[in-house]
Amino acid sequence: xxxxxxxxxxxxxxxxxxxxxxxxxxxxxxxxxxxxxxxxxxxxxxxxxxxxxxxxxxxxxxxxxxxxxxxxxxxxxxxxxxxxxxxxxxxxxxxxxxxxxxxxxxxxxxxxxxxxxxxxxxxxxxxxxxxxxxxxxxxxxxxxxxxxxxxxxxxxxxxxxxxxxxxxxxxxxxxxxxxxxxxxxxxxxxxxxxxxxxxxxxxxxxxxxxxxxxxxxxxxxxxxxxxxxxxxxxxxxxxxxxxxxxxxxxxxxxxxxxxxxxxxxxxxxxxxxxxxxxxxxxxxxxxxxxxxxxxxxxxxxxxxxxxxxxxxxxxxxxxxxxxxxxxxxxxxxxxxxxxxxxxxxxxxxxxxxxxxxxxxxxxxxxxxxxxxxxxxxxxxxxxxxxxxxxxxxxxxxxxxxxxxxxxxxxxxxxxxxxxxxxxxxxxxxxxxxxxxxxxxxxxxxxxxxxxxx
Numbered sequence: 515x516x517x518x519x520x521x522x523x524x525x526x527x528x529x530x531x532x533x534x535x536x537x538x539x540x541x542x543x544x545x546x547x548x549x550x551x552x553x554x555x556x557x558x559x560x561x562x563x564x565x566x567x568x569x570x571x572x573x574x575x576x577x578x579x580x581x582x583x584x585x586x587x588x589x590x591x592x593x594x595x596x597x598x599x600x601x602x603x604x605x606x607x608x609x610x611x612x613x614x615x616x617x618x619x620x621x622x623x624x625x626x627x628x629x630x631x632x633x634x635x636x637x638x639x640x641x642x643x644x645x646x647x648x649x650x651x652x653x654x655x656x657x658x659x660x661x662x663x664x665x666x667x668x669x670x671x672x673x674x675x676x677x678x679x680x681x682x683x684x685x686x687x688x689x690x691x692x693x694x695x696x697x698x699x700x701x702x703x704x705x706x707x708x709x710x711x712x713x714x715x716x717x718x719x720x721x722x723x724x725x726x727x728x729x730x731x732x733x734x735x736x737x738x739x740x741x742x743x744x745x746x747x748x749x750x751x752x753x754x755x756x757x758x759x760x761x762x763x764x765x766x767x768x769x770x771x772x773x774x775x776x777x778x779x780x781x782x783x784x785x786x787x788x789x790x791x792x793x794x795x796x797x798x799x800x801x802x803x804x805x806x807x808x809x810x811x812x813x814x815x816x817x818x819x820x821x822x823x824x825x826x827x828x829x830x831x832x833x834x835x836x837x838x839x840x841x842x843x844x845x846x847x848x849x850x851x852x853x854x855x856x857x858x859x860x861x862x863x864x865x866x867x868x869x870x871x872x873x874x875x876x877x878x879x880x881x882x883x884x885x886x887x888x889x890x891x892x893x894x895x896x897x898x899x900x901x902x903x904x905x906x907x908x909x910x911x912x913x914x915x916x917x918x919x920x921x922x923x924x925x926x927x928x929x930x931x932x933x934x935x936x937x938x939x940x941x942x943x944x945x946x947x948x949x950x951x952x953x954x955x956x957x958x959x960x961x962x963x964x965x966x967x
Contacts (some may be wrong), residue, residue: 538872751842
């Protein structure tokens with residue numbers, strides 16, 4: 515790491531104390547960019563990196579709402595508008611008790627590069643609240659969403675900032691948010707993505723992140739003349755991304771054997787079939803139950819409760835070929851990465867945002883496995899969000915086949931960009947460098963073109 519990059523990281527940590535996830539995201543990116551800055555001193559002169567790590571705008575606000583008992587509750591709302599050099603801000607809203615400024619800045623920063631890689635004209639942003647939708651009634655969620663949007667609506671718009679869903683924000687929440695935006699602004703526009711099919715949504719949008727991470731894994735395997743057929747796969751999470759990762763794996767002839775939630779994980783050695791996946795979708799999407807019920811329903815399935823005392827996650831200690839971390843940030847630490855490698859994993863495709871710690875990433879790179887970092891591998895979700903924006907602008911819906919075809923092509927293009935950039939800058943096969951450099955160059959050149967703004 516050069517002195518320039520070390521100084522930059524020192525500045526970021528000093529200016530943004532108590533934001534470890536943001537520090538981690540910045541370090542992972544700028545470490546890859548050392549080789550670019552050597553060849554392009556003009557980026558250093560224009561302070562491109564110093565400008566990219568600083569959000570263009572940070573919006574923070576209170577969200578008062580009333581629960582079903584008539585008690586007033588107060589949460590905190592955020593929107594980080596990180597970079598708009600190549601298009602309107604684009605990125606999800608996360609409703610989860612862990613949400614804070616540092617986590618949203620890391621997500622917004624990652625989003626900038628991810629959106630750049632999709633080839634679509636979208637800047638990067640992220641937002642959300644420390645509100646927990648878990649255990650809340652539909653009416654409570656609606657009242658919260660309406661209060662949240664009453665403030666957010668003045669900062670977003672189809673040509674300014676287009677939020678989507680993330681953890682805790684699914685179809686129900688997007689519906690309530692969109693309804694309030696429409697009511698307040700008196701306009702029906704493509705201001706949110708992940709909308710219902712009857713009112714401006716896109717086919718394949720719910721499936722896109724999970725499908726995309728599997729398509730990316732397939733592209734990586736193709737470089738070695740292999741396919742996913744017959745591969746045993748570990749999948750974490752049991753929400754939207756994990757569900758559709760498993761669905762696409764089944765379709766391509768692979769066998770997923772794990773799923774998890776915050777309470778624990780299941781290991782199904784026989785493999786998760788279409789029928790079993792249908793049960794998971796009903797359990798999680800309709801009943802909002804716990805994954806433990808899967809083990810209670812199907813014989814031979816082992817359920818392991820979460821143990822916060824452990825220094826590793828046992829879900830990553832099973833023999834398998836591929837891993838699809840699809841739950842949350844930093845779910846794979848250095849020890850987990852070592853366990854995955856020891857148990858035969860040679861493909862990792864990240865469905866969650868930054869699910870691997872820096873030492874875990876280094877383990878994967880040192881081992882020379884096929885490792886698809888999140889900003890490339892999980893870009894399918896925001897790619898189809900971009901396609902939803904296009905359909906909204908045209909006032910025309912596309913067929914399921916057409917959207918899926920476009921998604922596959924985008925993931926193919928992202929993979930090719932990663933391969934080409936890694937080779938061009940002397941680190942062939944390093945998808946981390948390829949993704950970071952590919953995303954950066956497009957943004958940096960656009961910022962150079964637009965002057966000091």
